[in-house]
Amino acid sequence: MPDRIPSQRLCQLRDDELVCAGTNEKALAAELLQLRSLVVDFTDSGDCWLDHHGGCQAHGYLEPERGERCPHAVAKELIAEWDEADGGGR
Helix, strand or coil, rough: CCCCCCCCCCCEECCCCCCCCCHHHHHHHHHHHHHHHHHHHCCCCCCCEEECCEEECCCCCCCCCCCCCHHHHHHHHHCCCCCCCCCCCC
């Protein structure tokens, strides 16, 4: 099992600068790759089906706060951005 980074040592954004004090970059990259893979695995590829309140019936996200979106829609956008950055589709 790879080394895990304690939450208090994760990078933080301060004044538009990424601060990663004491963080092993290889461990951070390994965790990021694993998390990306999990996002892909756990994201339903089906389309959202929004009700008249803006809740997603397809994914059970039924009572979003104002401005919130179904997490599956957000995840699919992230996956598309990652694919584009990688130069192609999955």
